[in-house]
Amino acid sequence: MRYTIVFLILISMGCSRAQHSYDHPIFKKEKDRVLELVADYENLEPITVTAAVCERSTGGRNDFYSEGDYWWPDPENPDGPYIRKDGMTNPENFTAHRTAMIRFSQIAGALGSAYLITKDAKYAEQLRPHVLAWFFDENTRMNPNLLYGQAIMGKVTGRGIGIIDTIHLMEVAKAFGATESSGVFSKDEIKGVKEWFTNYLNWITTHEYGVAERDNGNNHSVCWALQVAVFAELVKDQPALEYVREMYKNVLLPRQMAANGSFPLELERTKPYGYSLFNIDALTGVCQVASTPENNLFAYTTDDGRGIAKGIEFIFPYTKDKSKWPYAKDVMYWDEWPVRHPYLLFGGLAFEKESYLALWNTLEPNFDTPEVVRNMPIRYPLLWLN
Numbered sequence: 001m002r003y004t005i006v007f008l009i010l011i012s013m014g015c016s017r018a019q020h021s022y023d024h025p026i027f028k029k030e031k032d033r034v035l036e037l038v039a040d041y042e043n044l045e046p047i048t049v050t051a052a053v054c055e056r057s058t059g060g061r062n063d064f065y066s067e068g069d070y071w072w073p074d075p076e077n078p079d080g081p082y083i084r085k086d087g088m089t090n091p092e093n094f095t096a097h098r099t100a101m102i103r104f105s106q107i108a109g110a111l112g113s114a115y116l117i118t119k120d121a122k123y124a125e126q127l128r129p130h131v132l133a134w135f136f137d138e139n140t141r142m143n144p145n146l147l148y149g150q151a152i153m154g155k156v157t158g159r160g161i162g163i164i165d166t167i168h169l170m171e172v173a174k175a176f177g178a179t180e181s182s183g184v185f186s187k188d189e190i191k192g193v194k195e196w197f198t199n200y201l202n203w204i205t206t207h208e209y210g211v212a213e214r215d216n217g218n219n220h221s222v223c224w225a226l227q228v229a230v231f232a233e234l235v236k237d238q239p240a241l242e243y244v245r246e247m248y249k250n251v252l253l254p255r256q257m258a259a260n261g262s263f264p265l266e267l268e269r270t271k272p273y274g275y276s277l278f279n280i281d282a283l284t285g286v287c288q289v290a291s292t293p294e295n296n297l298f299a300y301t302t303d304d305g306r307g308i309a310k311g312i313e314f315i316f317p318y319t320k321d322k323s324k325w326p327y328a329k330d331v332m333y334w335d336e337w338p339v340r341h342p343y344l345l346f347g348g349l350a351f352e353k354e355s356y357l358a359l360w361n362t363l364e365p366n367f368d369t370p371e372v373v374r375n376m377p378i379r380y381p382l383l384w385l386n
Contacts (some may be wrong), residue, residue: 003320004064005140016292017019022116022117022161022382026103026169026361027301029361029365030113030381030382031117031382032082032108033365034113034117034380034382035114035118036046037110037115037366038110038111038114038123039108039169040110041106041107041111042126044107044124045129045177046104046130046132046134046140047100047103047104048100048133048134048141048142048263049061049062049063049065049097049100049101049168050103050139050140051094051096051100052097052100053186054096055149056094056153057094057148057151057157058148058151058157058158058361059143059148059157059158060149060382061141062142062143062146063139063142063147064097064101064142064143064146064148064149064165064166065094065097065148065149065151066093066094066095066097066098066150066151066162066165067090067093067094067095067150067151067152067153068082068084068093068151068152068159068161069089069090069092069093069150070084070085070086070087070088070089070151071083071090071093071153072082072085072088072090072341073086073153078299080154081152081153081155082152082153082154082155082271082322085125085330086209086269087269087270087271088168088270088271088329088331088332089332090288090369091358095236095370097163098168098374101165101168101169101320102168102373102374103170104130104134104169104172104195105168105171105172105250105377105379106129106167106339106379107130108127108131108171108172108175108176108223108230108309109171109172109174109175109379109380110181110380111123111124111126111127111172111175112127112171112175112176112178112179112380112383113175113178113184113380113382114172115127115179115182116178116382116383118229120340121182121183121184122301122335123179124184124185125184126173126181127176127179127184128185128189131172131176131185131189131193132193135192135193135196135197136189136192136193136196138333141196144196144197144199144203144206145200145202145203146158146162146163146165146166146203146204146209147209148162149162149163149165149209150162150164150165150334151201156271158209158211158243159209160208160209160211160212160213160216161212161213161216161220161258162209163209163210163213163220163224164202164219164220164223164224166200166204166225166227167223167227167282167377168377169200169227169231169257170226170227170230170231170378171377171379171380171383173197173230173231173233173234173294173304174234174383174384175320175380176234177233177234177259178383179363187355191367194234194235197231197234197235198235200231200236201228201231201232201235201237201240201363202352203226203227204224204227204272205240205243205253210224215273216246217255217256217277218256218263218265219263219265219266219275219278219279219282219382220264221251221252221256222252222256222279222282222283222286223282225244225247225248225252225286226282226285226286226289228243228244229239229241229244229285229286229290229381230289232291240311242291244290245290245295245297248283248286248287248290248297249297249300252286253300253306253307254306255308255354256279256283257310257311258383259304259305259306259313259316260310260314261306261310261311261315262276262311262314262315263275263279263311263315264280264281266279267327270328270330270331271330271331271332271333271377272328272330272349273318273322273325273327273329273330273334273337274330274333274334274371274375275338276315277315277319277338277341277343277375278375278376279373280311280312280315280341280343281341281342281343281376281378282346283308283311283343284308284312284342284343284346285325285342285346285384286313287308287346287350288342288384289384292318298347298350298351301345308347309347312351312356313341315343315357316344316359318342319338319341319359319363322337322338322357332371333369333371333372336367336369336372337361337366337372339363339364339367339372339376340360340363340364341360341363341376342356342360342378342381342384344356344359344363345360345381345385346381346384347356347383348360349385367378
């Protein structure tokens with residue numbers, strides 16, 4: 001299938017990021033997928049952080065809590081502080097809040113996408129109780145902070161690094177933005193939900209944990225920037241969006257991308273393939289959300305030629321044929337990658353690359369391995385093509 005029509009539409013619109021017509025054939029498989037999946041999410045009861053409590057958390061009932069994935073009991077000191085095993089996920093860690101958030105993201109993404117496709121208010125009506133439970137109802141809402149994210153037994157009650165867990169609220173924000181004008185949400189509800197995201201955005205940009213995550217240096221910094229961009233887009237915080245644009249150009253690209261388009265900090269990890277894919281997805285997501293006609297991040301390159309196009313050119317051959325990967329294999333979940341990565345869609349539209357779009361359209365869009373789901377927060381791309 002050829003996608004030339006999409007490119008002509010983009011050129012005629014003078015767009016700097018991927019916009020589209022939902023009627024174009026490139027989106028047929030995704031539309032069919034959404035309308036099939038959405039049937040599984042009808043009339044489900046909301047599940048928020050208040051549905052499960054971990055006795056190891058120092059937070060309250062409405063506080064999100066998670067534990068560092070790669071931290072394990074010390075066999076030489078079983079009752080002492082946990083020790084780190086990079087890339088090795090401890091299955092005994094508390095994950096109920098993250099699981100509930102991912103469930104919320106899946107539900108919201110499907111319902112929001114279905115509304116975009118059909119403009120049928122029933123999908124917004126089904127989304128409404130979940131949104132209100134998480135952000136509006138005082139009894140069930142999540143407090144707008146990550147004070148207790150990615151705790152480590154015997155070491156810390158929470159860390160800035162835990163902010164990466166809320167990447168799974170990005171498609172919730174996108175879905176709410178897509179359904180806001182449906183007439184289903186009241187003015188007070190819209191105000192309350194946006195106040196929640198405003199408060200959370202303020203927290204991750206000013207609290208010491210947020211600053212630490214911003215300055216972490218690898219995919220955590222990219223995911224911080226992507227979250228800021230998505231939440232700022234929803235609440236129309238233009239200064240925050242401008243901050244992300246400058247961070248992308250002056251910090252993320254020069255500090256994370258090598259001359260050949262690779263990400264050395266991800267290649268050093270025990271899961272270099274999965275983390276490289278994760279980082280290019282997130283970095284391309286930043287370009288997708290934060291670009292404007294006057295400030296096109298897809299087109300931006302550093303003085304020595306580093307840019308998102310270079311990053312995509314590096315990873316694309318190994319996404320198409322993983323057997324050619326010249327670096328170490330991931331210690332876990334090597335066989336589960338790749339899946340349908342959003343960098344292929346966003347980059348394919350931005351750079352008029354039919355090969356990227358063709359590969360995107362053939363890779364698996366549905367996956368249930370927890371590690372893959374955790375590292376694929378952009379699961380409903382129709383929400384991002386605005």
